[in-house]
Amino acid sequence: MNPLISLNNLGKIYGDKTALHDVNFSIYPGEFVALVGMSGGGKSTILRLIAQLEQPSSGKIAYAGSRLPVTRVMFQNDRLLPWMTALQNVSFHAHAAATQKQAQSALNSVGLSEFADSFPSQLSGGQKQRLALARALMANPELLLLDEPLGALDALTRRNMQQFIRQIVDEKHLTTMLITHDVDEAARMADRIIVVKSGTNVYEVAGAKDGSPEEVADVAQSVLAVILQPDESAVRA
């Protein structure tokens, strides 16, 4: 199978600071990949480069069919427009051809159909993130990028949202990349976990999606070990 996107020797320099150097990995269609690593390790930079919010300083990102896939980002803070209702927030980026029906359908898919006329300030933290997910799903994206979207939620809501996102992603067969610093979250949700270390070395660990709590814990432990090991002794996958 050809990858949907491939990062080839990707590098990013901010001023005199190298954020990424020669990063290489691929994401395949329908795959759920989690990117984990220490803070400042370059995870979010990779996401921003894939989303084309920034341009790489070196290397390139190759797309399947040489065409940029329809990509949508769900950010850590919901970034909803406070002056728009839930329905308007979902459809604000859609072109004229997109109907209100599609927006309502996206709201239904995240269980917010009865909140169509509510403003974001009238919603709870979990509802806001579900609304942000509906907005991302509205364009039928080929690639869904999740930038620590559950970081600000309480433990219970976070757990529910993990299951909910994974369920939606499976239903729609979305190719997804999740950025997270929570190794348990990565182990529970992802098919494959990519560990980014010091903005340059990339290691891979298989996820434990649908696994037992023990399997999830084992995978999380392995990921943590890779993160904490000095670079020289880490086993490159």
Place this chain on the structure above:
Amino acid sequence: MENVTTLRETRNSGIHINWHRLLPWVIPVVLIILWQVAVTAGWLDSQLIPSPLSVLEDGVTLWQTGELEKNVSISLFRATVGFAIGGSLGFVLGLMNGLSKVARGLTDTTIQMFRNIPHLSLIPLVIILLGIGESAKISLVCVGVLFPIYINTYSGIRGIDPELMEMGRAYGLNRRQLFSKIVFPGALPTILVGVRYALGVMWTTLIVAETISSNSGIGYMASNAQEFMDMDTVLLCIVIYALLGKLSDIIAKTLESLCLEWQEKGGANQ
């Protein structure tokens, strides 16, 4: 539980008075009553401070002669035209400088220098250049309202959350869509603060300009009445200022509730 239900029914069956709506008028009404009592009881010299009833009678007489209507109309005309021109200029300049780095670099320093000149200090210059005609008063109102609207439009646009702008770009909005869906609605609350402040400045400027250099308008009516020690009319003019100020406040609040429904609903929930 039955008792509770009965009590509620009893309360709802009476005449419903919305005390909350009446509350803001309590102090003005009490002040007017006290004023009337003070004059009637002789605590105040009615030659210097006529009673509210006497002021009202004077207002009715001036209305019947057409003088009050004429002067209020001309003041309203000057205020509206001055506000429309000055407000539009302030808005366009604020928009330009908020959105364009080049425009900001070119004009902001100059605007900030002019902004710090008290606009009422321009009255002698305006009289010399434009006389005491309509253009003089309208120009002064223009200058008065321009800066509050400029500074608030500029600040509103510059204060837009960069994360929302980034989200808009990530979702493929072009520059025009970014403006109409993120920048303008995001800046609107601050712009409306400027509008509210500018409405106050508009009346202050007009009244001072009419008092100093005019042959019509409420300000002129007040200064003319002062010449003849016609205290009824002087106080009538002051009451009209207060009512016009309240009218401006109602206009500003209506605009806010129309444009900022999301803030009210959000606030009510918090």
